Amino acid sequence: MKVITELISFTEGIKLKSGKSLSSFDLMIETYGQLNEKKSNAVLLCHAFSGNHHAAGKDEKLGIGWWDQIVGSGKAIDTDKYYVVCCNNIGGCAGSSGPLSINPETQKPYGKDFPEVSVNDWVNSQIMLMDYLKIPYWHFVAGGSLGGMQALEWSIKHPNKIKKAGIFAAAVKSSTQNIAMNEVARESIRKDKNFFEGDYYDHNVIPKDGLKTARMLGHITYLSEENMDIRFGRKFQDEESKVGQNIDFEIENYLQYKGEKFTETFDANSYILMTKAMDKYDASEKSNLDQALKEVEAKLLIIGFSSDWLYPPERGKEIQVAAMNNNIQSSYIVLDGDHGHDSFLFSSKQYSNLIKKFISS
Amino acid sequence: MATELYKIIKEWVPSESKVIDFGCGDGSLLEDLIKSKDVLAYGVEINDLKIEECIAKGIPVVKQDIDKGLDEFESSDFDISIMARSIQCLKNPQVALHRMLSLSKKCVVTLPNLGHWKCRLSLASGKMPVTAELPHSWYETENIHLCTINDFENLCDEEQIKIKDKVYLYTQKRSNKFLQINPNLFALEGVYLLEK
Numbered sequence A: 001m002k003v004i005t006e007l008i009s010f011t012e013g014i015k016l017k018s019g020k021s022l023s024s025f026d027l028m029i030e031t032y033g034q035l036n037e038k039k040s041n042a043v044l045l046c047h048a049f050s051g052n053h054h055a056a057g058k059d060e061k062l063g064i065g066w067w068d069q070i071v072g073s074g075k076a077i078d079t080d081k082y083y084v085v086c087c088n089n090i091g092g093c094a095g096s097s098g099p100l101s102i103n104p105e106t107q108k109p110y111g112k113d114f115p116e117v118s119v120n121d122w123v124n125s126q127i128m129l130m131d132y133l134k135i136p137y138w139h140f141v142a143g144g145s146l147g148g149m150q151a152l153e154w155s156i157k158h159p160n161k162i163k164k165a166g167i168f169a170a171a172v173k174s175s176t177q178n179i180a181m182n183e184v185a186r187e188s189i190r191k192d193k194n195f196f197e198g199d200y201y202d203h204n205v206i207p208k209d210g211l212k213t214a215r216m217l218g219h220i221t222y223l224s225e226e227n228m229d230i231r232f233g234r235k236f237q238d239e240e241s242k243v244g245q246n247i248d249f250e251i252e253n254y255l256q257y258k259g260e261k262f263t264e265t266f267d268a269n270s271y272i273l274m275t276k277a278m279d280k281y282d283a284s285e286k287s288n289l290d291q292a293l294k295e296v297e298a299k300l301l302i303i304g305f306s307s308d309w310l311y312p313p314e315r316g317k318e319i320q321v322a323a324m325n326n327n328i329q330s331s332y333i334v335l336d337g338d339h340g341h342d343s344f345l346f347s348s349k350q351y352s353n354l355i356k357k358f359i360s361s
Numbered sequence B: 001m002a003t004e005l006y007k008i009i010k011e012w013v014p015s016e017s018k019v020i021d022f023g024c025g026d027g028s029l030l031e032d033l034i035k036s037k038d039v040l041a042y043g044v045e046i047n048d049l050k051i052e053e054c055i056a057k058g059i060p061v062v063k064q065d066i067d068k069g070l071d072e073f074e075s076s077d078f079d080i081s082i083m084a085r086s087i088q089c090l091k092n093p094q095v096a097l098h099r100m101l102s103l104s105k106k107c108v109v110t111l112p113n114l115g116h117w118k119c120r121l122s123l124a125s126g127k128m129p130v131t132a133e134l135p136h137s138w139y140e141t142e143n144i145h146l147c148t149i150n151d152f153e154n155l156c157d158e159e160q161i162k163i164k165d166k167v168y169l170y171t172q173k174r175s176n177k178f179l180q181i182n183p184n185l186f187a188l189e190g191v192y193l194l195e196k
Helices: A117-131 A145-156 A175-189 A208-222 A225-231 A250-265 A268-280 A312-324 A340-345 A347-359 B002-010 B028-037 B049-055 B071-074 B091-102 B117-124 B149-158
Strands: A002-010 A027-033 A043-044 A082-089 A140-144 A164-168 A299-305 A330-335 B020-022 B042-047 B061-063 B080-083 B104-111 B163-170 B189-195
Touching: A002 A117, A027 A117, A043 A117, A043 A145, A082 A117, A117 A145, A117 A164, A117 A175, A117 B028, A140 A145, A140 A208, A140 A299, A164 A347, A175 A208, A208 A250, A208 A268, A208 A340, A268 B020, A299 A347, A299 B080, A312 A330, A312 B002, A330 A347, A340 B071, A347 B049, A347 B149, B002 B028, B002 B104, B002 B163, B020 B028, B020 B091, B028 B042, B028 B189, B049 B061, B061 B117, B080 B091, B080 B163, B091 B149, B091 B189, B104 B149, B149 B189
Parallel strands: A043 A082, A043 A140, A140 A164, A164 A299, A299 A330, A330 B061, B020 B042, B020 B080, B042 B061, B080 B104
Antiparallel strands: A002 A027, A027 A082, B104 B189, B163 B189
């Protein structure tokens, strides 16, 4: 698998949905495979809120890619056949412009001053990326969760630049409960004594405890009750592998470990920005969903997972019903999924077969 | 038989219409309709392997247990709905019929005829029929609501569903005059075009 990691600067800048602009911005991208002569095999992967450009293969710093079970040589999204592109979204913290980047006006990191970003902005930046990579259209745009919302947005806003979309464990918009969960996470970051209203870089600290708690809460919502039961049950953690004090149960150890790990790689300001983008996205904001999907020409593959309680399958069905009302060639399939909301990240025979067959049909 | 069945259904499905096929299986009927009549097709299926086959053929498909309802699709305006060789598998066939007719003005229903002489012979000899059309033993079959052609037509009558057209399928030829005297005894399958 030919992998290229590249940081691309767009000196022309971008106007954001909020009305603000970035006078210039960077996108960190990773590509797999090769664009064919006809330029007909490009695939765009859209990452979920805490994901990044590293979707497949093993990277020294970033480890195994977030969709490595699905993307690679001979896998569901076959990098031997397709030219696969993934970029870190603006506002993120894995190389693309975000709160950690230097604000050209102040020569200091943006911090809390990084402008609000939206799913729409990401799609617009990916349009610019397409031009840069000389890709005329995407054969397939896919993602799970917030990435699925991006795939949906692509099909709505740029019908002539996308042939097929894969919308997995996603929804037209976040539910009230989704927003509520995200607000608790954000509040725990804001209330960390090291947050300093988002200007913690100046103080050479990070709001580690707040970010960790936010991620721990997140993890609970990504897993299903049953999956947690099977994986951890009420088992006690063995003494040697406890990551902290006051730990009794394995689930406690798991959440502590995962939360801690997350703070080593993720930026708290990005956490706030990305969750806000997720909360504010609403494909049907200007009218109703039927109206919103009017221009869609792409074929859609909508997959939900019955163990997902964060974006349950019924949310995908709403898209399917609106798609059918608009005569869009759309399929909707619910799979069991063993991993709750996170099921979209993991390969299963059915899930992989569906993606593989949909792309090549 | 499948080719004969498809031929009849194709005659009833308008060109470029919007079609939904309940229990679409591997999507071969819809594939045929897309090719020959340029229809916009949606399949509904519960079997995962069959769903994969539909996806591979590029046929839009929804995974759904028809028994659990068709209501979600009611907002869509279909020209015709199809339920081929599936109605006998449903818990509430008459409810499904009404729902199909609220989805689309026309619907096609086909069903195996339990009144066929081979089935009667089987029952007369004290055994549940196992035939080419009903290949599974009573304990393996998904057919929980088998009926004869006459039973079905009576149900349509009772439920005030109009039978706009019907074709009976026989072992060999559709037009064998002798067999047509008593379709309930000789037809293997009834194919119906229904309207409200």
